[in-house]
Amino acid sequence: MAADTVTAPKRLLRDRIPVVHQLRQSMGLQRGMLVAGLVLTGIFVFIAVFAPIIAPYGFAQLRDADGPFGSQQPPSGAHPFGTTVGGYDVLSRTIWGAQTAILVIVIAVILSIFAGVILGLISGYLGGWLDRVLVVVCDAIYAFPSLLLAIVMSIVISKGQSNLWGGVFAAAISITVVFIPQYFRVIRAETVRIKAEAFVESAKVLGASSGRIMFRHVLRNATRTLPLIFTLNSSEAILTLAGLGFLGFGIEPTAAAEWGYDLNKALSDVSSGIWWTALFPGLAIVLVVLGITLVGESLNDLADPRLRGRRRVAQSAGEVAETSVVPGGTLTAGPGGLRGLEDGESFDEHGIEVKS
């Protein structure tokens, strides 16, 4: 990036805000997918924030002024989505579930970004035995079935039973451990690449400390792919949370509403033909994950000129020439290749992030 400052015109602010820039860049179907994803995600966030206002009942409410709700009641006027085997209102629990999900995502992603970015920076910049050990450990964790690791972690943290904050934190930290290797790998690869840049060299010559170089010079240049991993991880966080809940490691129904837990309770309902207890929490998971993934996928595609819409590629042919002549060549390319990297090429031709 620094190599370009002389030739490249300064980009407008609206082009530098992550999602807005991509939205302007996209067109046709790709824009459709991005917009659909943003809308779904927006609805999800809205429902999560305003759950107390939107939901007709509390998530642990069993009765109202007219008496108890009753167990496994089919959808009706008072309970549009019916009631569960435990006598809760399905609609309310589905709405409140959004709040639990978003809490877990936010905590998990923030924690794993912190840990992953710091470890990746230090490991990539300092190198040596620490780097090797961290890489091997992260690769080992990465190869492990993430749900199993999350199970082990949630046993460690909560021994399986939990209240709202205990449960949310247990789930979030379990998920964090699973995610750290992903951030670690991406940031480390970027750091190793950036370390060889001239501006790092000149900072060294000027006598800047390692810490200053890492956090002032390298970090800012290494975080371009984060929004992308962020979206992909958010959807994985929801799925892991639901998986934990489904296996009975969820949050107690009186503490918070959690979709996976509700699906676990719906397991026996389905065999007797009761569909409403499973359908709605399940659909909520699918729609939220779909929305977030659509956003992530679109960002990924837009970052890769070979996957971007054809007309768009033709418009910026200069960039493409550098990235597509040698597949994956940008990573080893000299100053010329950097221009291509500007748009976020740390994903190879398989759409998988590149390890160095």
Add this chain to the structure above:
Amino acid sequence: MRALLIIPTVFILVTLVFVLMRSTGDPITAALGGRLPADQLQERIAEAGYDRPLIVQYLEYLGQIFSGNFGTTITDNRQVTEILLTYGTATLELVFYSLIVAFVIGIPLGLVAAYFRDKGQDAVLRVFAILCYATPVFFAGLLLKLVFAVWLKALPVAGRASTGAQIQMEVLPNETGIYTIDAIMTGDPAVLGDVLAHAVLPAIALGLLTAGVFLRLVRTNVIGTLSTDYVDAARSRGVSELRLVRKHAYRPALIPIITVIGLQIALLLGGAVLTETTFEWKGLGFQLSEYLQARDFVAVQGIVALLAVIVAVTNFVVDIIAALIDPRVRY
């Protein structure tokens, strides 16, 4: 050289699981605490050696694992390796069937998506691929169960075989535990049909997860290959676009699939835990979730460590196969 990484990988995973599980306290209190009087509890803890320093226990544990002993469960006093032998075949069968589903659905659809790149069909297929990923396997399983087993009554609700078929297979002299093979050995087509019917829904539920991954992978790779020089050369000779996809770009696009199968195994085993719980498919995952409910953490630790070893070994084998197939990959 990279192949040697399997040793530290297994070592790290086993250590990690041990440290994490034991940092919560001893497993006997976790499983039986509150149900036994304190002095009996202490007695059992001492008997199992959980009152010794952690490092001693760790070294002993490593030694045991090295000799193939993954521990004995607390609740029903069985060897973890015995659980693997009894239930591993069921999981193997499920994973195998779901891989078939993934191949049959994912690869052709991936080719179609690449052929119709950036057109309507492509968009539909890509959303389908994302849906495959976005739908938790247990929700997919519940829906399939509801529609095909409960409403249409076309397929069985749960289990690996009906009781009649199970009895017929149990009397076999050399039962393998892999029901498909056992069913063939009974020589009764009704038994085979029964076993296969039971496998359909779980295999689809779990297979769709991987099918989406395969679809996207084939699509991206075929599109990538379509812009290479040799495909351009063929195109300039007048080879039709359909033939380019089917003949020229198809094969090189399959190589990455073999490499990702290694990662998919981890995903499939995680998914198998959920699928088996949904369909009461009595495999390793079903057992794991039973032991989780019972808070038998020795059993959980054993099964998880065992699965870690399986994943590491599979990755290792897949890496070697990939190297054999693709001359560009060499270690």
